[in-house]
Amino acid sequence: MISEAEIEEMWRRNPMLVPRLSKVVLNICVGKSGDPLERAKKVLEQLTGQKPSIRVAKKTIKGFGIRKGEPIACCVTVRGQRAEELLKRLFQAVENKIKASSFDERGNFAFGIEEHLMIPGVEYDPKIGIFGMDVCVSLEKPGYRVARRKIARRKLPRKAVVAREEAIYFEKKNFGVEVVGG
Numbered sequence: 584m585i586s587e588a589e590i591e592e593m594w595r596r597n598p599m600l601v602p603r604l605s606k607v608v609l610n611i612c613v614g615k616s617g618d619p620l621e622r623a624k625k626v627l628e629q630l631t632g633q634k635p636s637i638r639v640a641k642k643t644i645k646g647f648g649i650r651k652g653e654p655i656a657c658c659v660t661v662r663g664q665r666a667e668e669l670l671k672r673l674f675q676a677v678e679n680k681i682k683a684s685s686f687d688e689r690g691n692f693a694f695g696i697e698e699h700l701m702i703p704g705v706e707y708d709p710k711i712g713i714f715g716m717d718v719c720v721s722l723e724k725p726g727y728r729v730a731r732r733k734i735a736r737r738k739l740p741r742k743a744v745v746a747r748e749e750a751i752y753f754e755k756k757n758f759g760v761e762v763v764g765g
Contacts (some may be wrong), residue, residue: 584640600742602723602750603725607669608718609630609659610658610719611623611658611717613656614655615653621715623657623714626716629705630699635658637657638654641654662664670718670758673702673718676696677752679761683762684764689744689748690722700701723745
């Protein structure tokens with residue numbers, strides 16, 4: 584366990600160790616194609632201003648009436664300044680509280696929103712309905728591109744990966760989020 588004071592000191596000494604927001608992914612799974620999926624796409628487009636991509640079922644599940652290859656979900660990835668602004672609104676929908684168990688060991692975290700109407704600035708439209716969504720957030724440190732690039736790809740050293748404690752402290756400091764639970 585790294586304390587907040589140690590994290591702050593480490594970031595002060597080396598600015599390349601300060602994490603940054605990489606991306607925010609919003610996902611709505613409706614479980615069937617057709618009109619519900621189109622309405623879910625409208626919700627994501629209204630929230631982000633970007634066109635969502637369609638996700639298809641990986642396998643057939645008769646109990647749910649899902650066939651392999653059938654479009655059942657949509658998602659959109661937001662990066663940069665728009666991601667920060669969107670994330671602030673999404674945190675308000677969950678009252679600026681996230682469970683500590685939502686954070687993984689590489690600086691990513693996820694949470695759910697039961698109704699998209701909880702997000703500030705969104706009004707109810709009877710033609711669209713109400714949708715819940717998953718929000719997945721990735722943090723990374725400068726230099727993380729080394730692990731993703733096509734030519735001369737390398738493994739990252741341990742200190743170049745965002746630790747769980749660093750991600751929690753980053754969210755508390757930059758977004759005023761309260762992390763609940765152990």
